[in-house]
Amino acid sequence: MKRVNTFEMVPQTENDKECLLRLLDASASLWNELTYERRQNYFGDGDVWDTSEYRGRYNGVVGSATVQQVTRKNSEAWRSFFALKEKDEYANPPRTGATRKTDANSVPTSETTSTRLSGESVAVSKSLSGKN
Numbered sequence: 001m002k003r004v005n006t007f008e009m010v011p012q013t014e015n016d017k018e019c020l021l022r023l024l025d026a027s028a029s030l031w032n033e034l035t036y037e038r039r040q041n042y043f044g045d046g047d048v049w050d051t052s053e054y055r056g057r058y059n060g061v062v063g064s065a066t067v068q069q070v071t072r073k074n075s076e077a078w079r080s081f082f083a084l085k086e087k088d089e090y091a092n093p094p095r096t097g098a099t100r101k102t103d104a105n106s107v108p109t110s111e112t113t114s115t116r117l118s119g120e121s122v123a124v125s126k127s128l129s130g131k132n
Contacts, residue, residue: 027070030054031097034074042093043092048078 011017038048050072058067077094084091 020107023062026058027066029069030058030067031074035077035094035096038074038078039093042098049075 009020011020033054034051037051040046041048041050054071055064055067062070074094081091081093
């Protein structure tokens with residue numbers, strides 16, 4: 001069973017649009033950095049659960065609650081990987097999951113974050129075009 005949450009966000013001003021883009025970019029960057037560091041630790045000699053503190057770097061943009069939630073979901077994805085690894089020796093560790101879609105003019109028109117969590121694909125799509 002796949003769970004997909006899709007909703008449209010229509011910023012009222014250019015400032016709102018810029019703030020939303022910064023929030024989405026920072027959240028995706030946080031996920032990617034956490035996953036990258038954990039993959040480096042997994043394939044190296046480090047501990048997967050020993051990651052740098054990202055709260056200071058991202059707290060000003062996304063807020064501490066969002067940093068904590070993204071970190072928690074990332075840990076959940078890694079726990080799911082280790083549970084699957086016990087059953088399947090060919091399981092792959094979590095990957096980065098955020099992508100940015102652009103139109104032909106390379107202007108961001110929508111943002112999609114698709115992340116694999118506990119065997120379910122969770123996608124969130126946000127329209128930034130300002131149109132209904």
